[in-house]
Amino acid sequence: MFKGRHIRHIRLIVAFVLGIIIGCITMTISYGAKLEGLYAERETLYYEYNQRVKKIQLLQQDLDKRAQQNARQQEGSQIIKQIQVEIDSPVKFNQSIVKTEVETILKPFLNKSVRWVSSDPALLDTMLKKRLVKLPDKNTVEIRLKYLAFFDSELKVWVSAREISDKDVSMSGE
């Protein structure tokens, strides 16, 4: 089937393959321990890397949570939650009625952003300008915005009240 020359070639090829296999085995046995050490080191490095990645992720989550809380707190502090009215008037009586009236007028500003109100304070002035408040003693008081200030989430308003007599009030059409 195979001639002598071919048989020699086949033997050479088989010997070559066997040589490679023996070489591979020898190399594996001689350098196996060293390789094993390197693999173990790689495993340790992977483990440490994964641990650090997990730690970083946890810290990142914590940071995000804190940032959200901080933003919420800031947001909460920038909303008008309370309106305090101070009346500047020579008349000391019936100030509480004027206060209540002013508070009612300013009620729409509650739970509104401080930034929104402070960017356009003229709005408050417009709302309070020449407003008349009827007192129980049949007198009338004209109010006007004097100052306004923000203390965190509190809007403080100083209003000047001037008592006007009936003759100062003119009915439209007269």
Place this chain on the structure above:
Amino acid sequence: MSAGDFWSTSVLNFCIALGVVLGGSTMGGVGAFFTNQPPLYVMDNLADQLKIWALVAALGGTFDTIKSFELHILGGELNQVFQQIFFILSAFIGAHIGTTLVRWLINGEW
């Protein structure tokens, strides 16, 4: 079976089992090197796993051995039964020595 045949079969079984374990685990180690796995660790595992298969390969299939057990016991030829047991034992010793040699090669201990 003559005494000569008996001993030659026993030695053959021993060598086959030893060869299966040694060859399988060392070639497995080479394969592990090419597949980016720790070679000696793979060799150790393979030596353990191949032990039972080496036994089977040496005996030429478990079914035949069990069948011959049945035939010889029923036929009252206990001598043949002991021969089969010795063949199994020789294959087992071969596989075990192979595993032990691989383990010694890897860990440097028996």
